Amino acid sequence: MISLCLILVPLAGALLAAAWREDRTRPLWLPIFGVIHAGLAAALFFNPPAVAAESWFGFDPLARAVLPAVSLLFLVCSAYAVPYLRLRAERPNRVFVALLLTVLGLLSAGHQARHLGLLWVATEAVTLAAVPLLHFNGTARAFEATWKYLLVGGTGIALSLLGSFCLGYASLHGGGRGDLTFAALTAQGAGLSRPWVLTAWVLLLVGYGTKMGLAPMHTWKPDAYGQAPGIVGALLAGGVTTVAFTAILRVRSVVGAAGEGPVADRTLLLLGLFSMGVAALFLLGTRDFKRMLAYSSVEHMGILGLGTALGGPGVAAALFHVWSNGLTKGVLFLSAGNLHRAAGEPTMDAARGMARLTPRSAAIFVAGMFAITALPPFAPFFSELQVVRAGLAAGHGLAVAAFLGCLLLAFLGLTRVVFGIVDGRPRPARVHHARRFRETAAVIAPPLVLLGLSLALGLFTPAILRESWLAAVRQLFPTP
Amino acid sequence: MNEGTLNLLVGLAMGLNLLALGSSRLPALIRTVAAQGVVLGVMPLLIEHETLDWRVAAVAVATIAGKGVVIPWLLRRAMRAANIEREIEPFVGYVPSLLLGAGGTIAAVGLARALPLLPAHSGSLLVPGAMASVLTGFLLLIGRVKAISQVCGYLILENGIYLFGLLLIHSTPLLVESGILLDVTVGVFVIGIIVDRIQRAFDSLDTRKLTTLRE
Incomplete structure (x- = not known):
């Protein structure tokens, strides 16, 4: 029941926000519903409900291992949205606020979907609901980015529907009823028709991989993240991508049950490493710090893919990484949003000497950059260390070496851009512009809180969190 | 039972794919996509079942209304607003795309043989028809430069x-079917709005003008 509220409460909030008359007070509904959602998610996290095996929806162990991270990220982002929308008072925010809450509701639906069809419906709906968020700025560039997002994302998501149908046909052909709940598909296991399972895996991996932003299906990401407001980037990178990731995890578990696990793992391993490599190379070239964050997100999606390919311990590490990446990306996107506002343009050519213009945001941005490049004791260091351990234990020495190489290249690329904008003397023409942006506590506290969470998660990972990741692994890889 | 008729319609849809690949004028392309939508909408009624299920009828009506009427109307409106009639310099020319489409259709028939089918479906053209349409959709998405032609490509992909x-x-529950249909319709509406804004x-x-964002 509470698990259904996780979906319905934000959707009701969206209706309320859409009906609310005042632009000035409307953003306040975001933190209000953020708190309610986080409260519900925490209640479910500490007292996980029993989920009937054949149910289509439910707060099952996998949802428990991931959804609270999204809820937490949304809560902090919603606190940031209030001062942000006040700064952008010139733009109407009715659609923006209502759709942010819609996205939260649909994300909760996607994470809890235990039916392949419903999962698709929720993911597609999130994709569409995010469209007006991307072109909030209303510039020609924003529409260009939105168009690419729609075409690439739409095609990807269409392929995942085809893949879902193929998996249904695999069940029919194997003598099943074509029931698309994950429980029924896993139970049919080896009875599924192998050629159809493989076809379905390829299509679903490409489809949900597009949504996740794995290379080479990542091309929408730099444009979309580059043009969207920072808060939207944070939610896309930490929330929407995780729905696609849990979708891949659930499908991977069905493919494993059908006896094609090794094939699935090989493809995930290659795609993960390829994403990391592509992202690292583009990080060395980009001059735009918001596009840089997009490439960094591609890299971390690659890490998730790689972790998933390494069996049980790898999946647990990947789930840990979902938390550490989501929270740390939040730090970067929100502080980058501040820098963007102050500098006017998110490029290295326009933004220089930000340490003098916006010292606090610049400091948080640099700290966030070190956190995401796995400086101990921030959480990404520990989750990536777990991926390395899982890789070595599974005997993938070469893959681990490539992984570390990509991390090093990405570190070089990130530091190049970050210090390029933080260091140096500000351009005189920009100083005046930057003066208009004041670093109030309201825009500094949210990224700082996320940074604190990332640090805390690394220093003392709560035992209950670790336990929830292991429970999710047990759900995905049931030992016979 | 109605397999012959059904196959005839799938064949018709595959022919419309080729027509879409060969048409340079946008109104013709939109008409082709609309006709394909209507052909697709009739199909659920022909798939054998004991009595005419109201759910199947609902899917048929919604498909014909959406793919055959509403979406083409939206596209035509966008086309008139933008005052464009034809695709002048496609990335992939009409003859090459027709040849690719025809080759793809043949390959789809061959590939469908390689996949195991239930005895009930072994004589059906649905699987090759689906693959050929997906391929046609991709060709249009990649090979055309006008946003409206790309949307038509996306629609043909979805038709596949x-x-x-x-x-x-018969095995997907109504809730999921209607959700999928709703998402697809909303999706095209959103695309229509963005086309208008662009x-x-x-x-x-x-x-080709959407190239400011690059490395």
Whole structure:
């Protein structure tokens, strides 16, 4: 029941926000519903409900291992949205606020979907609901980015529907009823028709991989993240991508049950490493710090893919990484949003000497950059260390070496851009512009809180969190 | 039972794919996509079942209304607003795309043989039809530069998936079907809105102008 509220409460909030008359007070509904959602998610996290095996929806162990991270990220982002929308008072925010809450509701639906069809419906709906968020700025560039997002994302998501149908046909052909709940598909296991399972895996991996932003299906990401407001980037990178990731995890578990696990793992391993490599190379070239964050997100999606390919311990590490990446990306996107506002343009050519213009945001941005490049004791260091351990234990020495190489290249690329904008003397023409942006506590506290969470998660990972990741692994890889 | 008629319609849809690849004028392309939508909408009624299920009828009516009437109307409106009639310099020319489409259709028939089918579906053209349409959709998406032609490509791609979905029409629950239909419709609406905004922001629907964002 509470698990259904996780979906319905934000959707009701969206209706309320859409009906609310005042632009000035409307953003306040975001933190209000953020708190309610986080409260519900925490209640479910500490007292996980029993989920009937054949149910289509439910707060099952996998949802428990991931959804609270999204809820937490949304809560902090919603606190940031209030001062942000006040700064952008010139733009109407009715659609923006209502759709942010819609996205939260649909994300909760996607994470809890235990039916392949419903999962698709929720993911597609999130994709569409995010469209007006991307072109909030209303510039020609924003529409260009939105168009690419729609075409690439739409095609990807269409392929995942085809893949879902193929998996249904695999069940029919194997003598099943074509029931698309994950429980029924896993139970049919080896009875599924192998050629159809493989076809379905390829299509679903490409489809949900597009949504996740794995290379080479990542091309929408730099444009979309580059043009969207920072808060939207944070939610896309930490929330929407995780729905696609849990979708891949659930499908991977069905493919494993059908006896094609090794094939699935090989493809995930290659795609993960390829994403990391592509992202690292583009990080060395980009001059735009918001596009840089997009490439960094591609890299971390690659890490998730790689972790998933390494069996049980790898999946647990990947789930840990979902938390550490989501929270740390939040730090970067929100502080980058501040820098963007102050500098006017998110490029290295326009933004220089930000340490003098916006010292606090610049400091948080640099700290966030070190956190995401796995400086101990921030959480990404520990989750990536777990991926390395899982890789070595599974005997993938070469893959681990490539992984570390990509991390090093990405570190070089990130530091190049970050210090390029933080260091140096500000351009005189920009100083005046930057003066208009004041670093109030309201825009500094949210990224700082996320940074604190990332640090805390690394220093003392709560035992209950670790336990929830292991429970999710047990759900995905049931030992016979 | 009605397999002959059904195959005839799938064949018709595959022919419309080729027509879409060969047409340079946008009104003709939109008409082709609309006709394909109507052909697809009739299909669920022909798939054998004991009595005419109201759910199947609902899917048929919604498909004909959406793919055959509403979406083409939206596209025609966008086309008139943008004042463009034809695709002048496609990335992939009409003859090459027709040849690729024809080759793809043949390959789809061959590939469908390689996949195991249930005895009930072994004589059906649904699987090759689906693959050929997906391929046609991709060709249009990649090979055309006008946003409206790309949307038509996306629609044909989705039609291909719909054809495949017909194999499962009895096993997918109504809730999921209607959710999928709703999402697809909303999706095209959203695309329509963005096409309109791009037209206003760039004063053109030529996607070659959408190249400011790059490394």
